[in-house]
Amino acid sequence: MTGGDQPKLAKGEGRGAAASVQSHERILRLSAVLDQTGLTRSTLYRKIQAGTFPRQLRIAERCTGWRQSAIIEWLKDPMSYEDDSS
Template sequence: MKISNYVPPRILRMSLLQQKVGLCKASIYNRIKDGTFPKPMSLGGKSVGWLESEIDQWIEQCRSAANDDQV
């Protein structure tokens, strides 16, 4: 029997997202509006969430940009 290493995508709701990125709700939505932050996905009704993998990529892009600015 083959054991799968598949890990299902993790979806972050707003409270976890704020903790992970260190931004308030208004700042997150302002960045979404200006295209500098990943858009949320609909979870049904009025619920939205963000794929953790997309947020991790965004954090890495911010880190890379900060390192480039320091050079």
Template sequence: MSDRLLRLPSVVETTGLSRRTIYRKMDCGEFPRSVQISANAVAWRQSDIDRWIENPLEWRGAA
């Protein structure tokens, strides 16, 4: 089963976080890392975002 890839607008809408907050939390290890999908584009695995939504305070330990 392949994991759906979400682009930034979908991640912002799904999580309710701003773009700036997403990248800040990624830098701190508190949000799932994006994956490079082309030279100029990144996406997030939906399963990672779903796990983060279930328990955002425990993400650091899961990563």
């Protein structure tokens, strides 16, 4: 391709489409996290405060979720997990 030639993009693809596919990660809501971990809501938030559970992400003004990879990492060894994102 030379000059102004641009590759044809499928409908719905934009400039960041390739990057978003590579960095695509599922965001889990509270109910899914509680189901996967077996924790109660109060225990989960207590662990977040103590730094022994991954912090949630703000998805929207009144909506949060957790990266699935962070939950999987916690499930591998919940006793020695330390949140290093603070």
